[in-house]
Amino acid sequence: MTGVLDGRIAVVTGAGRGVGAGIARALAKEGAHVAVVDIDAEAAETVAAELSSYAAVLAVRCDIRDSAQVDACVAEVVERFGTVDVLVNNAIDARGAGPFEATTDDDLDRVLDTGPKATLYFMRACFPHLRETDGGGRVINLRSGSEPQGLAGFGAYIASKAAIGGLTRVAAREWGRHGITVNNLAPFVLSDGARSHFDEHPEELEKVVRTLSLRRVGDAETDVGRAAVYLAGPDSSYVTGVTLSVDGGGSFFS
Numbered sequence: 001m002t003g004v005l006d007g008r009i010a011v012v013t014g015a016g017r018g019v020g021a022g023i024a025r026a027l028a029k030e031g032a033h034v035a036v037v038d039i040d041a042e043a044a045e046t047v048a049a050e051l052s053s054y055a056a057v058l059a060v061r062c063d064i065r066d067s068a069q070v071d072a073c074v075a076e077v078v079e080r081f082g083t084v085d086v087l088v089n090n091a092i093d094a095r096g097a098g099p100f101e102a103t104t105d106d107d108l109d110r111v112l113d114t115g116p117k118a119t120l121y122f123m124r125a126c127f128p129h130l131r132e133t134d135g136g137g138r139v140i141n142l143r144s145g146s147e148p149q150g151l152a153g154f155g156a157y158i159a160s161k162a163a164i165g166g167l168t169r170v171a172a173r174e175w176g177r178h179g180i181t182v183n184n185l186a187p188f189v190l191s192d193g194a195r196s197h198f199d200e201h202p203e204e205l206e207k208v209v210r211t212l213s214l215r216r217v218g219d220a221e222t223d224v225g226r227a228a229v230y231l232a233g234p235d236s237s238y239v240t241g242v243t244l245s246v247d248g249g250g251s252f253f254s
């Protein structure tokens with residue numbers, strides 16, 4: 001089987017479930033060797049076992065809040081596969097939504113530690129490898145359409161995602177000369193938590209779907225994962241610093 005990412009080495013954080021698992025699946029099905037990184041070791045192992053029929057995979061337990069663990073994770077990937085060509089910063093711990101004035105210090109720390117701080121840790125650790133890769137290094141950071149919407153109840157989360165957007169823009173400027181592209185994906189799929197909530201309240205899901213231009217919920221692999229394949233692959237070699245919304249037209253980044 002030949003794929004557009006044959007032999008490329010990808011690190012996907014938070015790939016134990018949800019969007020990250022969908023991205024890992026899509027990359028592996030195009031021939032990329034994938035490091036499935038998650039704080040939930042069992043979930044990472046399960047996804048890695050599933051993907052092993054497509055490519056060489058490695059499950060890594062890593063708490064992305066800890067830069068020493070991030071460095072060790074990247075070192076383990078490099079020891080196993082030789083380099084990192086593609087980095088997908090997907091994981092986040094977004095618990096703690098609520099009214100602006102009720103945002104706690106812990107809520108803020110949680111999304112900043114697992115958002116821009118972890119994103120920077122991984123980008124910093126992968127940079128020496130990304131700049132050496134033959135096909136051009138690729139960084140894909142996960143952002144959110146809730147940011148341009150200013151979605152009520154998500155102040156800390158949106159601050160985290162806006163900071164990630166800033167990191168993407170700066171790295172796109174600085175790393176272009178090394179042949180590295182740095183872009184964002186802004187997806188919309190149902191997370192496990194949202195799915196069980198909407199199973200009990202289907203009328204609420206209908207309301208959400210009516211706000212989407214394309215009137216359907218996205219799929220983590222066939223919608224978001226395929227967009228990641230594009231940003232990770234040769235067809236996007238002249239694209240950097242952008243946010244690609246894969247949310248059915250739920251939001252527009254200008």
Ligand SMILES: NC(=O)c1ccc[n+]([C@@H]2O[C@H](COP(=O)([O-])OP(=O)(O)OC[C@H]3O[C@@H](n4cnc5c(N)ncnc54)[C@H](O)[C@@H]3O)[C@@H](O)[C@H]2O)c1
Nearest residue numbers: 014016018019039063064090091092093142144188189191
């Ligand atoms: N689901 C959506 O519709 C949506 C919309 C906009 C943006 N996003 C973004 O897409 C990404 C994935 O979203 P999702 O809905 O799949 O999230 P999710 O909560 O379902 O999955 C997050 C994953 O990150 C892992 N994780 C959490 N804390 C970690 C830590 N400290 N170290 C390592 N791994 C950790 C979790 O174990 C989990 O596997 C996030 O960046 C999110 O902001 C998602």
